[in-house]
Amino acid sequence: MKRKVIIMFVLALSLILSACGGGSNASDVPEHSEEQSAPEEKGEFKTAFRFIVTSDNHVSAVTDLSAKRLDQLFKSSYAYAEKQEYDKIDAFVAVGDITNYGQPYEYTAWKSIVDKNVKEETTVITVMGNHEFYGDLNDLDKGEKLYAENMDGELNKHVVIKGYHFIGISPYGEGDYTADLDWLKTELASAAAADGEKPIITFQHHHIKDTVYVSAEWYANQWSQLDAIYSEYSQVLNFSGHSHGPINNPTSCYQKDYTLFGTGTLAYFEMTTGMTYGTVSPHADQAGQFYIVEISEDNRVRVLPYNLLTDDFFKTADGSKQLVYEIDDLFDKSTWLYTSARAEASKAPVFGDTAAVTVGKVTSSSAEITFPQATDDHCVYSYNIVLTADGEKKEFNYFSEYYFEPMPETLTFNLSGLSEDTEYTLEVYPIDVFGKKGEGITATVKTEAGIKVDYVSKNDVSFVGTFTNFDSLSAFTFSQGNPVYGTDIGGDLFVGAWNSASTDVKSGYALTENGYKSSKALSLWSDGRDNQGLYLFATDANGNTTAFPSAKYLRVWVDLTDVEFRKANFGLISPTGDLYTTDESDYVPELYYYYLPEGGTEWQTFVHGGDGCFGVEQETSVKGFKGWMAFPVKDFTYRYGTGSQSGTMGEAYPLNEIAGVYMFWNYSSDTESGKKFVLDEFQLVEDYTVFEEYKK
Numbered sequence: 001m002k003r004k005v006i007i008m009f010v011l012a013l014s015l016i017l018s019a020c021g022g023g024s025n026a027s028d029v030p031e032h033s034e035e036q037s038a039p040e041e042k043g044e045f046k047t048a049f050r051f052i053v054t055s056d057n058h059v060s061a062v063t064d065l066s067a068k069r070l071d072q073l074f075k076s077s078y079a080y081a082e083k084q085e086y087d088k089i090d091a092f093v094a095v096g097d098i099t100n101y102g103q104p105y106e107y108t109a110w111k112s113i114v115d116k117n118v119k120e121e122t123t124v125i126t127v128m129g130n131h132e133f134y135g136d137l138n139d140l141d142k143g144e145k146l147y148a149e150n151m152d153g154e155l156n157k158h159v160v161i162k163g164y165h166f167i168g169i170s171p172y173g174e175g176d177y178t179a180d181l182d183w184l185k186t187e188l189a190s191a192a193a194a195d196g197e198k199p200i201i202t203f204q205h206h207h208i209k210d211t212v213y214v215s216a217e218w219y220a221n222q223w224s225q226l227d228a229i230y231s232e233y234s235q236v237l238n239f240s241g242h243s244h245g246p247i248n249n250p251t252s253c254y255q256k257d258y259t260l261f262g263t264g265t266l267a268y269f270e271m272t273t274g275m276t277y278g279t280v281s282p283h284a285d286q287a288g289q290f291y292i293v294e295i296s297e298d299n300r301v302r303v304l305p306y307n308l309l310t311d312d313f314f315k316t317a318d319g320s321k322q323l324v325y326e327i328d329d330l331f332d333k334s335t336w337l338y339t340s341a342r343a344e345a346s347k348a349p350v351f352g353d354t355a356a357v358t359v360g361k362v363t364s365s366s367a368e369i370t371f372p373q374a375t376d377d378h379c380v381y382s383y384n385i386v387l388t389a390d391g392e393k394k395e396f397n398y399f400s401e402y403y404f405e406p407m408p409e410t411l412t413f414n415l416s417g418l419s420e421d422t423e424y425t426l427e428v429y430p431i432d433v434f435g436k437k438g439e440g441i442t443a444t445v446k447t448e449a450g451i452k453v454d455y456v457s458k459n460d461v462s463f464v465g466t467f468t469n470f471d472s473l474s475a476f477t478f479s480q481g482n483p484v485y486g487t488d489i490g491g492d493l494f495v496g497a498w499n500s501a502s503t504d505v506k507s508g509y510a511l512t513e514n515g516y517k518s519s520k521a522l523s524l525w526s527d528g529r530d531n532q533g534l535y536l537f538a539t540d541a542n543g544n545t546t547a548f549p550s551a552k553y554l555r556v557w558v559d560l561t562d563v564e565f566r567k568a569n570f571g572l573i574s575p576t577g578d579l580y581t582t583d584e585s586d587y588v589p590e591l592y593y594y595y596l597p598e599g600g601t602e603w604q605t606f607v608h609g610g611d612g613c614f615g616v617e618q619e620t621s622v623k624g625f626k627g628w629m630a631f632p633v634k635d636f637t638y639r640y641g642t643g644s645q646s647g648t649m650g651e652a653y654p655l656n657e658i659a660g661v662y663m664f665w666n667y668s669s670d671t672e673s674g675k676k677f678v679l680d681e682f683q684l685v686e687d688y689t690v691f692e693e694y695k696k
Helices: 065-082 104-117 140-150 178-194 223-230 340-345
Strands: 047-054 091-095 123-127 156-161 164-169 200-204 236-240 253-255 259-262 289-296 301-307 325-327 358-360 367-372 380-389 392-399 410-415 423-432 441-446 466-468 493-496 507-512 521-526 532-537 553-559 565-573 579-581 592-597 604-607 626-632 660-667 677-685
Touching: 047 065, 065 104, 065 289, 065 301, 091 164, 091 200, 091 236, 104 140, 123 156, 123 164, 156 178, 164 178, 178 200, 178 223, 358 441, 367 423, 367 441, 380 410, 392 410, 493 507, 521 532, 521 660, 553 565, 579 660
Parallel strands: 047 091, 091 123, 164 200, 200 236, 236 259
Antiparallel strands: 047 289, 156 164, 253 259, 289 301, 301 325, 358 367, 367 410, 380 392, 380 423, 423 441, 466 677, 493 532, 507 521, 521 677, 532 660, 553 626, 553 677, 565 579, 565 660, 592 604, 592 626
């Protein structure tokens, strides 16, 4: 369908009194508190207009946690407004990703919550996000059609409320705004001409690159063109989402030629790359954040970040004041508080004089460390942990958890993937939200000696380290259970849903004679593009080996001649059912895998894509591969909530013992449906380039 004009909300901002606070660890939304802290008055700020900004609600049903938070958003906002001299909420703006898949039932759920809560005084304004297209990525026009049918017929919006102009644009697919640019220019000029003194509130789902938090990595395709258009008007307040970055991060507000805000999420945090556990941190679902924006009679702006998990406004980093982003003059940039000068003037974070690292729970491959938080004039963002030994250096990076409120006073992390019987020097460095690194605190860690294991196989195998080569099987016994998701192993393999014990997805498997050197092997296929999971188990019946002298690499023989994966990855299953995969290592640099073509002598090196997978969407296609693939086991990290549920996100596989091997895949398109691929010779080895003959 043709792109139609859709206007979205522009928010007013306010002063950030250096910030970092954060959500609580509550698992549900608390009841609204009777005692709410009011924003700190400054001068003669008299509110003349108030609106709400939210994004990334990701609602599928009214029972979703994010849906409950949306319901609470209205209750908390109106409760606050009713206590103020100006007691209205004039607009409610939702900046895209209001649903998960843009389906009619999801729109119905979202609208039912809004309709139940919104008052007649409040104008509701929405634009699309990329998730509104996820119902059918092969037909993006269908996503626009469903939005138009279920929400409103305008994809771009210019709405005027009490003289304040809200201008919003919807993307096409994952972030294309080409069709919006000329319209946006026209509407902005019209708004400025109507009243040049008032703020103009603009919004689009995707960030403008290199502005607010996470925008260096998540941004609109036409970000530079959008930036040039907005830059013509210093009175623009621009709101964007998509990244799920916490709004109490001081860099969620940024000013250069106009003012920008990142809008947070009601669903789950997702932040910058470079952390050991990827972009999604532990307890990421503890996220319920939005803005209340107020404009004064003299066009001053203050933006109030609200935390639904504490049902109160966010506090500054030291907890002493309410966090407010404030703009006293839209046109005098010398008064702006959130420019690059803020970063230049900031100081590096510091540990207290008595700060020390405590080391505990040491094993042959891991150690647990605990240390107190550093302090900073704005906000401690993360910690860089460095372990060095002779010829070896390992680094770990973890968030400070500033987005939880109150911010934890101490932090505990498990450092995994260490070498056995090795003494490390350990250094912990604090890093602030502007990237400034403080002085570290140090300790030593001595890992234990590992348990020596001799390789023994009950089955006939050719190589040391073989888990299974399928040669001993005459048929597969299908397991009705999956220990990764809470049931027992009942057979040789489970093929079905990748993230449950469900067999509803359409998968196929069989023994074939087309494996390594024409031996028995596993043939797999699936219908459509559903996400699939393969779980290969060790049982008394199949005799697959569970303990290995070394488990540094998983090596697999593959024949992928005819298939194109959208995404795929491998992993290991621990004896307690915990799942470890590269899929958990989002945006970790140097996430390598290796390939030796059949008949070749030189191993080739490849890098997983940003989602910890290989496949065409990850710009690392493996179509046509036939030969050996190898994956460093240190890159298999714990999938939160699986097995014993005792693992830690970012924790590397810690053992040389396994209960099974895992593979995730989905096809790149429907034309791949039903195409078969072959796997054989699953092995755990010390060196992927060495094939050691096994002799009983």
